[in-house]
Amino acid sequence: MANDTGKTTIDLGNLKAGGFIKERGKDLFTVRLRVPGGRMTVPRLKKIADVAEKFGGEFVHLSVRQSIELININFKDFDAVVAELGEGEQKVASCGARVRVPTACGGCEYNPNGLVDTQRSALEVDEKLFGTPTGHHKFKVGFAGCPFDCPKSATNDVGFQGAIWPELNKDECISCGLCAKSCAEGAITLGADGKPEFHPDACIYCGDCVKVCPTEAWKAAKKGYTVRIGGKWGRHPLVGTLFATFLPEDRVVDFITEVLAWYKEKADGAGRIRIGDIIIKEGTESLLDRLRAGFPDFVVAETIPPQAIATQVGK
Amino acid sequence: MQTVDLRGVACPTNFVKAKLALEMLDEGDTVEFLLDDGEPVKNVPRSLKGEGHKLLGLKQVDDHYVLTLEKVGE
Structure with a gap:
C-alpha cells in the first residue's frame, strides 16, 4: 500500500508470527497459510483460489506440512492479501523459532484405521499454542490417528500416535x-x-x-496417544523416542506446554538448537522427571534418547 | 449357503465384489467368502463388519480362509 508521500506502508503486526517467506525475485514473497491438520473447508479453498489469482503467480504450492503457500506475492500487497483472505477465516502461518502449525491425518471421523480424533487435537493445539516463541528453534507437533503413522509423528519435536489398549x-x-x-x-x-x-x-x-x-x-x-519426543529431519535427522503412553486427548495441550517449558529452560544459552539435541545433552531422565509431576499415570518408566539416523554414511 | 470365491482378487476389489454379492442376498441369509491369506483376510472381514454385517466365523482351509457371514440390512 502506498501513502500520500508515495512510500510503502505495511502493517508489521501481520508479520509477527512469520509466514511471509522471501523468494528469489525482487519484492516477492511466499505467503504460507495456516491449515492445521490439513483440513480445508471448500469455501475457504475457493477464497484462497481467488486471492491467489488476484495477487499471486500461476500456481500455489502444497507444503510438506499440509499448508497452502501463495507464491510470488509482492510485499506491497501483504495487507491486501491478509485482508482479502479474511482475518477470521484464513490466517497466515508461521516460520522461525516458534510452535508451528500442527499436522494431522484425517483421524477417526471417516478413516477406518483412525483411533483418536487427531483433527480435533490439531485444531486445539493450533488455537492454544500456535506461534508461541520457543527462544531457540522451531517446534513441530504432529498427530497420527493410529500406529500406521502416515504423518510420521516421531519426526516431530513432539509426535502423537493414536493408541488403544x-x-x-x-x-x-x-x-x-x-x-x-x-x-x-x-x-x-x-x-x-x-x-x-x-x-x-x-x-x-x-x-x-x-x-x-x-x-x-x-x-x-484405554484410549489416548503414544507420545514420542525429540524427532526432527533436516541435515541431521533424529527419530523421537517414547515418553508417554495413553495420554488422554484432553491433556495434549498441557503436555506440550510442559515439554516447551523444559525445552526453554534447558536450552537457555545453547543457541539455535532443537529439543531432540537438548534431550541427548541433558539425558532423558531430566525430561521424564519433569513430565512425571503432571502426568504420573502416562509417563513411561524409562526411555532412550532420540535416535540419530546415519544418513551420511557411505559418502 | 452361497459361496463367493474371492481368492486371487486384490484389495479393495475383493471387498467391492463381496458388497456386490451381498446385494443379491436377503437380510438374514448367510454366505461364505473364500479369502486369500495376508491382506485380504485381515481387511475384508473388518470392512464387512464396518458395513454392519454379522461375522459368524473364520476357518483356515488349506492355503485360504473361509469367512462365514450373515447379511444385516437391505
Missing part, C-alpha cells in the same frame, strides 16, 4: 480366530481352549483386534 471378555468370544489372524504383531495367539491369548509386550496398540472382532469381545480399555 485392548481387553478381552472371554464370555463374548466365539473363537473365530479373526483377532489372532489380524494381529500383525503376534500379540494374540489362540490358546488350547480356542480362545485368544494376549501377549502385551508385543502389542503396539493399533486396535486391529477390536476393529475386527465380530462380537465386541475385544474392547478398548
Whole structure:
C-alpha cells in the first residue's frame, strides 16, 4: 500500500508470527497459510483460489506440512492479501523459532484405521499454542490417528500416535480366530481352549483386534496417544523416542506446554538448537522427571534418547 | 449357503465384489467368502463388519480362509 508521500506502508503486526517467506525475485514473497491438520473447508479453498489469482503467480504450492503457500506475492500487497483472505477465516502461518502449525491425518471421523480424533487435537493445539516463541528453534507437533503413522509423528519435536489398549471378555468370544489372524504383531495367539491369548509386550496398540472382532469381545480399555519426543529431519535427522503412553486427548495441550517449558529452560544459552539435541545433552531422565509431576499415570518408566539416523554414511 | 470365491482378487476389489454379492442376498441369509491369506483376510472381514454385517466365523482351509457371514440390512 502506498501513502500520500508515495512510500510503502505495511502493517508489521501481520508479520509477527512469520509466514511471509522471501523468494528469489525482487519484492516477492511466499505467503504460507495456516491449515492445521490439513483440513480445508471448500469455501475457504475457493477464497484462497481467488486471492491467489488476484495477487499471486500461476500456481500455489502444497507444503510438506499440509499448508497452502501463495507464491510470488509482492510485499506491497501483504495487507491486501491478509485482508482479502479474511482475518477470521484464513490466517497466515508461521516460520522461525516458534510452535508451528500442527499436522494431522484425517483421524477417526471417516478413516477406518483412525483411533483418536487427531483433527480435533490439531485444531486445539493450533488455537492454544500456535506461534508461541520457543527462544531457540522451531517446534513441530504432529498427530497420527493410529500406529500406521502416515504423518510420521516421531519426526516431530513432539509426535502423537493414536493408541488403544485392548481387553478381552472371554464370555463374548466365539473363537473365530479373526483377532489372532489380524494381529500383525503376534500379540494374540489362540490358546488350547480356542480362545485368544494376549501377549502385551508385543502389542503396539493399533486396535486391529477390536476393529475386527465380530462380537465386541475385544474392547478398548484405554484410549489416548503414544507420545514420542525429540524427532526432527533436516541435515541431521533424529527419530523421537517414547515418553508417554495413553495420554488422554484432553491433556495434549498441557503436555506440550510442559515439554516447551523444559525445552526453554534447558536450552537457555545453547543457541539455535532443537529439543531432540537438548534431550541427548541433558539425558532423558531430566525430561521424564519433569513430565512425571503432571502426568504420573502416562509417563513411561524409562526411555532412550532420540535416535540419530546415519544418513551420511557411505559418502 | 452361497459361496463367493474371492481368492486371487486384490484389495479393495475383493471387498467391492463381496458388497456386490451381498446385494443379491436377503437380510438374514448367510454366505461364505473364500479369502486369500495376508491382506485380504485381515481387511475384508473388518470392512464387512464396518458395513454392519454379522461375522459368524473364520476357518483356515488349506492355503485360504473361509469367512462365514450373515447379511444385516437391505
